[in-house]
Amino acid sequence: MPQIHALITGGAGFIGSHLAESLLNAGQKVTVLDDLSTGRYSNLAQLEGREGFRLIIDTVLNDALSEELIRESDRVYHLASAVGVKLILEQPVRTIETIFRGTDVVLRHCTRFRKRVLIASTSEVYGKGTTVPFREDDDVLTGATCRHRWAYSCAKALDEFLALAHWRETRLPVVIARLFNTVGPRQVGQYGMVVPRFVEAALAGAPLTVYGDGQQTRCFCHVLDVVEALQNILEIPGCLGKVINLGSDEEVSINRLATTIIELLNSPSRIRHVPFEEAYGEGFEDMLRRVPDLERPRQLLGYSPKRDLKTIILDLAADLNSKRTAMVPS
Numbered sequence: 369m370p371q372i373h374a375l376i377t378g379g380a381g382f383i384g385s386h387l388a389e390s391l392l393n394a395g396q397k398v399t400v401l402d403d404l405s406t407g408r409y410s411n412l413a414q415l416e417g418r419e420g421f422r423l424i425i426d427t428v429l430n431d432a433l434s435e436e437l438i439r440e441s442d443r444v445y446h447l448a449s450a451v452g453v454k455l456i457l458e459q460p461v462r463t464i465e466t467i468f469r470g471t472d473v474v475l476r477h478c479t480r481f482r483k484r485v486l487i488a489s490t491s492e493v494y495g496k497g498t499t500v501p502f503r504e505d506d507d508v509l510t511g512a513t514c515r516h517r518w519a520y521s522c523a524k525a526l527d528e529f530l531a532l533a534h535w536r537e538t539r540l541p542v543v544i545a546r547l548f549n550t551v552g553p554r555q556v557g558q559y560g561m562v563v564p565r566f567v568e569a570a571l572a573g574a575p576l577t578v579y580g581d582g583q584q585t586r587c588f589c590h591v592l593d594v595v596e597a598l599q600n601i602l603e604i605p606g607c608l609g610k611v612i613n614l615g616s617d618e619e620v621s622i623n624r625l626a627t628t629i630i631e632l633l634n635s636p637s638r639i640r641h642v643p644f645e646e647a648y649g650e651g652f653e654d655m656l657r658r659v660p661d662l663e664r665p666r667q668l669l670g671y672s673p674k675r676d677l678k679t680i681i682l683d684l685a686a687d688l689n690s691k692r693t694a695m696v697p698s
């Protein structure tokens with residue numbers, strides 16, 4: 369069988385770098401296109417020099433370059449995006465432009481050259497819906513357009529509409545992966561991701577800051593469970609033209625998450641509660657629960673996450689610890 373050549377946009381990011389490694393290990397050629405806006409070279413440093421690996425530092429909005437890279441690849445994994453609640457609130461224009469224009473560029477060229485493409489979407493698309501677990505075909509409920517938090521959700525939803533429109537009109541072989549909270553090594557707390565933020569604080573003995581009353585729940589999935597699914601998803605014809613939830617359905621409150629991290633890491637840290645408004649500004653809206661229905665990925669992919677919350681926390685702590693050790697001058 370000829371060697372498959374995969375293009376990963378956003379491949380220097382947290383999930384993309386694990387995917388790049390996994391595809392290379394499976395014998396594929398991998399090109400990463402990333403502008404390093406939230407991604408880091410260090411995520412891929414161990415892959416540089418490996419046969420079949422190439423990193424291009426540029427933006428997916430560079431239409432001519434994206435066209436060339438898509439033309440020469442067999443599979444496209446489109447992960448490039450503005451991410452993180454903090455960044456989205458601080459840079460709303462960039463958020464919308466990167467998400468929507470980037471996906472438009474990718475889908476247009478994939479349609480033209482008939483390439484299989486995965487679009488990374490998000491559970492944020494479900495918005496403020498309260499009926500959990502969320503199923504892919506459920507109605508969605510977002511907030512007012514004056515609340516920038518929802519720009520991410522709506523831009524990603526528009527990506528989904530566009531991808532499904534290409535599937536409908538020309539049978540573009542596209543899959544939309546709606547990712548729920550994904551966590552693991554290489555993720556950083558800097559953009560507002562809760563688990564790395566808590567683990568970093570616990571390792572430093574600093575307070576773990578819980579926004580709101582902490583009774584809101586989330587489900588956290590190990591990045592390697594997600595990557596395994598992403599790697600298979602484009603190879604299964606039944607997945608094409610579909611939106612597919614990926615994540616964990618093990619629900620935990622943010623308070624419970626904080627105490628689990630403190631206990632597991634034997635940390636002297638305390639928990640401190642801060643109102644959402646103080647963290648994200650007036651009028652910030654959050655949702656109480658966010659749980660995926662995993663029936664579709666189970667049926668189509670045989671998907672079931674294998675790693676639990678404890679493994680996630682310990683893997684993340686080991687990764688952060690190794691970076692802290694590496695930074696200590698000899």
Ligand SMILES: NC(=O)c1ccc[n+]([C@@H]2O[C@H](COP(=O)([O-])OP(=O)(O)OC[C@H]3O[C@@H](n4cnc5c(N)ncnc54)[C@H](O)[C@@H]3O)[C@@H](O)[C@H]2O)c1
Pocket residue numbers: 377378379380381382383384401402403404405406407408426427428429446447448449450451466470488489490491546547548549550551
């Ligand atoms: N991590 C999660 O919990 C989660 C949940 C839902 C959805 N997602 C989606 O998964 C994808 C990957 O997210 P992640 O968590 O790895 O975040 P990340 O920030 O680590 O990765 C995003 C990558 O995209 C790159 N990028 C941004 N704009 C770009 C541009 N214009 N051109 C090229 N590269 C660009 C960034 O530099 C970064 O490397 C995103 O599409 C995100 O929306 C992630």
